[in-house]
Amino acid sequence: MNPPGARGCLITLEGGEGAGKSTHAIRLVRWLRQLGIKAILTREPGGSPGAEVLRRVLLSGQMASLGPAAEAILFGAARVDHIDRTVEPALSAGKFVVCDRFSDSTRAYQGAGGRLDPRFLRALERVTLGSLRPALTLIFDVPAAEGLARAGRRPSAAAGPDRFEAEDLEFHERLRAAFLAIAAAEPGRCAVINAARPEEEVAQAVRDVVASRLLAKAEREKVPNA
Ligand code: TYD
Numbered sequence: 001m002n003p004p005g006a007r008g009c010l011i012t013l014e015g016g017e018g019a020g021k022s023t024h025a026i027r028l029v030r031w032l033r034q035l036g037i038k039a040i041l042t043r044e045p046g047g048s049p050g051a052e053v054l055r056r057v058l059l060s061g062q063m064a065s066l067g068p069a070a071e072a073i074l075f076g077a078a079r080v081d082h083i084d085r086t087v088e089p090a091l092s093a094g095k096f097v098v099c100d101r102f103s104d105s106t107r108a109y110q111g112a113g114g115r116l117d118p119r120f121l122r123a124l125e126r127v128t129l130g131s132l133r134p135a136l137t138l139i140f141d142v143p144a145a146e147g148l149a150r151a152g153r154r155p156s157a158a159a160g161p162d163r164f165e166a167e168d169l170e171f172h173e174r175l176r177a178a179f180l181a182i183a184a185a186e187p188g189r190c191a192v193i194n195a196a197r198p199e200e201e202v203a204q205a206v207r208d209v210v211a212s213r214l215l216a217k218a219e220r221e222k223v224p225n226a
Pocket of ligand 1: 016021045165
């Protein structure tokens, strides 16, 4: 189904804590493969050896004392490595790339959360992404208190909250508003998924959006056989 010579598509999953992105990223890749589409699953921060090293440092909270600008630059550095080593090679090979968090997390967490100047974040996004843009961004939306409660019930929660889970409810409410504002500003790229529903319904909603926005378009753009 990946037409020979065609570039792949980048699909990003975004949203606050406990919205179910990781579960649905796995399910989406499985479904794409069932359709015969070559797809890889990756994540940020991380997704390449260098970026995984930065992930550990960033999520440990050791960089928080440097301030939000330096933290944002480190997320950007991890993203550059991830794009160069993982995302671009897969897209060039015609594969779909499903990425659990990407550049909108920097806009939301470091922007709304860290209250950074949007001009600084736009400049950082320009240098880290170059001309790369997600073909589709799914924004998983869930009330902040519910997302935090779900995150607290994950097995990994036993180790205690990470750098951002540890922020207060007001921070997470600002985040939710920031993600919804991104979706409203770029409706062609983004689709909001109501993630407060049962898992099966959310998975169906994800498949419907991917099918209507990407797969139908790819089908239409196929050069007809002469
Ligand atoms: P992760 O355990 O992957 O969180 P989740 O399961 O909620 O996706 O940790 C990623 C954390 O890093 C998450 O709290 C969001 C934060 N983050 C940023 O602050 N900026 C970024 O650019 C990215 C990619 C993530």
